[in-house]
Amino acid sequence: MKALLIGLTMLGVIESAQAMNHGGMLMDEKGMIMNANSDNLPRDCTKISENVDITIHAGQKHALKFAGKMFAFDQQEWNVKPCAKINITFINDDQIRHQLMIHGLPGYLYPEGMFHLELYGEGQLQASLIMPSQKKTYLVHCEVPQHMEKGMKAQIKVDGGDGNLPSIPGISEPVKADIYPVDWTRLSMAVLLLSVLAGCAIPFFVIIYAQSIKNMIQKMLTR
Amino acid sequence: MIQRHTILLIILISVLVTIAVFVAPGLGLQQKAGIVAPVTVYNRSGDNSSIEKPCSNEHPDWRPAQVIEGVTIDAAPSCEPDNPYDIATSVKGTNNVSMATLMQTNLAQDALTMTDDLDNDGDPDVIHIKLEVVELNGASPDGEFLINTFDIAPGIQPGLWVYAPKSRGMALKNFNSVVANPLLRAPSPVIRVEQGDKVYITLENTHYLPHTIHLHGVDHPWLTAKGEDNDGMEEHAVFPGKSHTYEIQPRHAGTMLYHCHVQTAQHLMMGLSGLFIVEENQPDNWLQTFNIGAGQVRHPSVAVKKSYSQEYDLHYQSVDKKLAKIIQNANDPRLIAQGMGRDYNMTESFENYFMLNGHSYPYTLRDGMIIASENENIKLHVANLQRSSVALHIHGHKATITALDGVDQPAGMQVTRDVFDIAPAQRTDLLLQTTNNGLHSYGPGLWMFHDHVPTGTTTDGMEPGGNMAILAYKSYLDEQGMPKHHDELFDQVFNKNYYAKKQAIWGEGDFAPLLGDAGLLAPNYMQIIIFGLVAGLIIGLLVFSVMIYKRKQKQ
Numbered sequence: 001m002k003a004l005l006i007g008l009t010m011l012g013v014i015e016s017a018q019a020m021n022h023g024g025m026l027m028d029e030k031g032m033i034m035n036a037n038s039d040n041l042p043r044d045c046t047k048i049s050e051n052v053d054i055t056i057h058a059g060q061k062h063a064l065k066f067a068g069k070m071f072a073f074d075q076q077e078w079n080v081k082p083c084a085k086i087n088i089t090f091i092n093d094d095q096i097r098h099q100l101m102i103h104g105l106p107g108y109l110y111p112e113g114m115f116h117l118e119l120y121g122e123g124q125l126q127a128s129l130i131m132p133s134q135k136k137t138y139l140v141h142c143e144v145p146q147h148m149e150k151g152m153k154a155q156i157k158v159d160g161g162d163g164n165l166p167s168i169p170g171i172s173e174p175v176k177a178d179i180y181p182v183d184w185t186r187l188s189m190a191v192l193l194l195s196v197l198a199g200c201a202i203p204f205f206v207i208i209y210a211q212s213i214k215n216m217i218q219k220m221l222t223r
Numbered sequence: 224m225i226q227r228h229t230i231l232l233i234i235l236i237s238v239l240v241t242i243a244v245f246v247a248p249g250l251g252l253q254q255k256a257g258i259v260a261p262v263t264v265y266n267r268s269g270d271n272s273s274i275e276k277p278c279s280n281e282h283p284d285w286r287p288a289q290v291i292e293g294v295t296i297d298a299a300p301s302c303e304p305d306n307p308y309d310i311a312t313s314v315k316g317t318n319n320v321s322m323a324t325l326m327q328t329n330l331a332q333d334a335l336t337m338t339d340d341l342d343n344d345g346d347p348d349v350i351h352i353k354l355e356v357v358e359l360n361g362a363s364p365d366g367e368f369l370i371n372t373f374d375i376a377p378g379i380q381p382g383l384w385v386y387a388p389k390s391r392g393m394a395l396k397n398f399n400s401v402v403a404n405p406l407l408r409a410p411s412p413v414i415r416v417e418q419g420d421k422v423y424i425t426l427e428n429t430h431y432l433p434h435t436i437h438l439h440g441v442d443h444p445w446l447t448a449k450g451e452d453n454d455g456m457e458e459h460a461v462f463p464g465k466s467h468t469y470e471i472q473p474r475h476a477g478t479m480l481y482h483c484h485v486q487t488a489q490h491l492m493m494g495l496s497g498l499f500i501v502e503e504n505q506p507d508n509w510l511q512t513f514n515i516g517a518g519q520v521r522h523p524s525v526a527v528k529k530s531y532s533q534e535y536d537l538h539y540q541s542v543d544k545k546l547a548k549i550i551q552n553a554n555d556p557r558l559i560a561q562g563m564g565r566d567y568n569m570t571e572s573f574e575n576y577f578m579l580n581g582h583s584y585p586y587t588l589r590d591g592m593i594i595a596s597e598n599e600n601i602k603l604h605v606a607n608l609q610r611s612s613v614a615l616h617i618h619g620h621k622a623t624i625t626a627l628d629g630v631d632q633p634a635g636m637q638v639t640r641d642v643f644d645i646a647p648a649q650r651t652d653l654l655l656q657t658t659n660n661g662l663h664s665y666g667p668g669l670w671m672f673h674d675h676v677p678t679g680t681t682t683d684g685m686e687p688g689g690n691m692a693i694l695a696y697k698s699y700l701d702e703q704g705m706p707k708h709h710d711e712l713f714d715q716v717f718n719k720n721y722y723a724k725k726q727a728i729w730g731e732g733d734f735a736p737l738l739g740d741a742g743l744l745a746p747n748y749m750q751i752i753i754f755g756l757v758a759g760l761i762i763g764l765l766v767f768s769v770m771i772y773k774r775k776q777k778q
Contacts, residue, residue, distance in 0.1 A: 060464030068555035070431035095466035174364035
C-alpha cells in the first residue's frame with residue numbers, strides 16, 4: 001500500500017502531503033522526493049502569485065552544447081515571480097542516478113533549506129515547491145560527485161534574482177578558471193611584430209611631419 | 224699618457240674584482256657558521272590547531288555486537304566501526320530490509336537486490352549489484368578547494384576514483400561540508416557472493432570518463448547471455464551516463480579482484496580496484512555483499528565461521544601524487560583525459576602514498592587494525608592492488624598461507640612464515656593464530672604489521688606513515704578502540720603539519736634542543752658593506768671609462 005501511494009505521488013496523481021512521509025522524504029525503488037511543498041505558504045507570502053510548470057531534463061547529452069562539460073540540465077536558468085509555486089517535472093535521460101537540488105530555501109518549510117528530487121535511473125517524477133518573496137538567486141544542481149562541477153548546475157531567480165551564481169554553463173564565469181594554451185600561429189606572430197614596428201615608427205613620424213601636423217591642428221581649431 | 228691610465232684602470236678593477244670575489248661567499252643564501260651555530264627553533268610550540276583528535280568517537284553505538292533485521296553483526300571495538308545498518312542491508316539486500324533501516328544508510332533502494340533461492344538451501348541466489356564510479360578529492364570550478372574530500376592521512380587529500388555501491392541523497396557528509404559521505408571512500412568496497420549464485424553486476428557510470436569492470440580471477444563467461452562484452456575490456460568501455468551489466472555464476476570459490484580495464488595502468492592506480500570474494504556454497508549462507516572500506520567482516524560466511532573466529536579484508540593500494548593531481552589541476556574532462564592519457568608518463572613516476580584499506584598511518588589506527596584476543600584463528604584476505612610488490616610482515620607472529628590467488632594450497636604446501644611476498648594483483652589468504660607458543664605468537668601486545676618494502680611505511684617519504692597498522696590485543700586498547708598510552712606519539716602524527724613536513728621529527732621532549740630544527744644564521748653586515756662598496760665602484764669605473772673613451776674618439 002505504501003509503495004502504491006508513493007508511486008501514485010511520483011506519477012503526480014495525488015498530492016505528496018497525503019502520502020507516506022519519512023520526515024519530509026518519499027522514497028521508492030525509482031527515486032526520492034525530499035521536502036516537497038505544494039500547500040504551505042512562506043511567512044512572507046499572503047498568496048501564491050503564479051503557478052509555473054517547468055520541465056527539467058538531466059543528462060549527459062545536454063552537456064554537448066557546453067565545451068568542457070560532461071553532465072548538464074537542458075536549461076540553466078528560470079525566472080519566477082515572488083511567492084510563485086513551481087511545479088517541477090524532473091526527467092532523467094541517463095541510465096545513471098541524477099538529482100535536482102535547490103538550496104537556500106527557508107528552513108522552517110524546507111529542512112536544511114533544501115528541496116531535493118532524485119531519480120535512480122531513467123525516468124521522471126513531479127513535485128512542487130513555493131518560493132518566498134525575497135529577491136534572490138537559488139542554486140539548482142545535481143550533487144552526485146563531480147556532476148555540478150562538470151556542468152549540472154543551474155539557477156532559479158525570484159524577482160530577477162540577486163545576481164548570477166558562478167560557473168553556470170553558458171551564463172557565468174568560473175571562480176577558478178582552467179588554463180588553456182594559446183594558439184600562436186605564424187600569422188599572429190607577424191601581426192605582433194608589425195604592431196611593434198609601427199609603434200616604434202610613431203615618434204619618428206611625429207618629428208618628420210611636425211610642421212604639417214601643427215598646421216592641421218591650427219586649421220581645425222580656427223574652424 | 225692614455226696608455227698609463229688604461230693600465231692603472233685595469234689593475235684597479237682587477238684588485239676590486241678579487242676583493243669582491245673574496246667577500247662574495249659571505250653573501251649567499253646559505254653559508255658556514257663560525258664558532259656559534261644558530262640556535263634551535265621550536266616549531267611546535269603553542270599552536271595546537273593542526274592537531275586532530277585521534278578518535279572522533281562519532282558512533283560508539285556502532286561498536287557492540289548487535290542484531291539488525293535478523294542479521295547478527297559481530298562486535299567491532301575499533302575507533303571507526305562499520306555502520307551496522309550498512310552491514311544488515313548488505314546481508315539482506317536493499318529489497319529485503321525495512322525503510323527505517325535503509326534510511327540509516329546512504330544506499331539507493333536498488334543498490335543490491337537479492338531474490339530467488341534457486342537451490343532451496345535457505346539463502347537468496349539471484350543477486351543484482353549496482354556500482355557507481357565516484358571521484359574523491361576532485362576539483363571544483365567554483366574556487367580553490369577540493370570536493371567530496373576523503374583524507375587518507377592528516378592533511379593528505381590525493382585525487383582518487385572508487386567504485387561505490389549505488390547511493391542516494393547527499394554525497395557530502397552534511398550540508399555545510401565538502402567531506403564525502405561515509406559510503407564514498409577508498410578503497411572500492413569488497414564484494415562477496417556465493418559460489419553458484421547468479422550475479423548481475425551493473426556499472427552505472429556516474430563519472431565523466433569511460434570505465435569498465437573486469438572480474439579478475441572470477442569465473443565468468445567471455446560474453447553475456449545477450450552476446451555483449453562480459454570481460455570489461457577497454458574496447459567495450461561504459462561511457463558517462465551509460466550503464467552495462469556483467470553476468471556471472473562462479474563455479475570456483477576464492478579471493479579474487481575486480482578493476483577497471485580502461486587506461487588500466489592509470490585507472491587502477493587511481494583506485495578503481497577492489498576485492499571480489501566468492502564464498503563456498505553453504506546452506507543458510509547470507510553473505511555480507513559489501514564490506515565498505517574493507518577491514519573486519521562483521522558478518523562472516525558460514526564456511527568461514529566453521530574454522531575461524533574472525534575475518535578481515537586487507538586491501539593494499541598506492542598512489543602516485545602526480546597522477547592524483549591531474550584531476551585537481553583542471554576541471555574540463557578533455558584536459559583531464561589529455562593530462563592522464565598522454566601528458567602523464569607512468570614510466571617516469573613514483574608511488575608516493577601507501578594505503579591499507581584506504582588509509583595511511585595514523586588513520587589506519589582508526590579502522591585498519593586487526594583486533595584480537597589470545598588463542599584465536601583469524602582469516603586474512605590480503606590483496607596487493609598497488610604498483611609495486613608488498614612484503615607483508617606481522618610483528619611478533621608467524622602466519623600460514625592457506626590459499627594463493629583464490630586457490631586453496633594443499634596441506635603440505637601451507638607455508639608458515641613472517642614475510643609474505645605478494646606481487647601486484649596477487650591475493651594471499653592467511654591463517655593468523657594468536658596462540659602464545661613462541662612460533663605463531665609471542666604473546667599479547669600492540670604488534671605492528673606493515674609492508675616491509677621501505678617505501679611502504681612512508682607517506683610521501685615521511686615516516687611513520689604508509690600502510691603501517693597494528694595487530695592489537697584487546698587489553699591494550701582503550702574504550703574508543705585506540706592503542707593505550709600513546710598520547711605523545713598521537714600529538715605528533717595526528718597533525719597535518721607533520722605530514723606537510725613543517726615540523727622537526729624529534730622537536731619535543733628532552734632531546735628537542737638537540738634534534739629540533741636549526742635556526743638561521745645572522746647576516747655578516749661588515750662583509751655585506753664591503754662587497755656593496757667594491758661592486759658599486761667597479762660598475763662606476765667601467766661606465767666612466769666608456770664615456771671618456773667615446774669623448775676621446777670624437778675629438
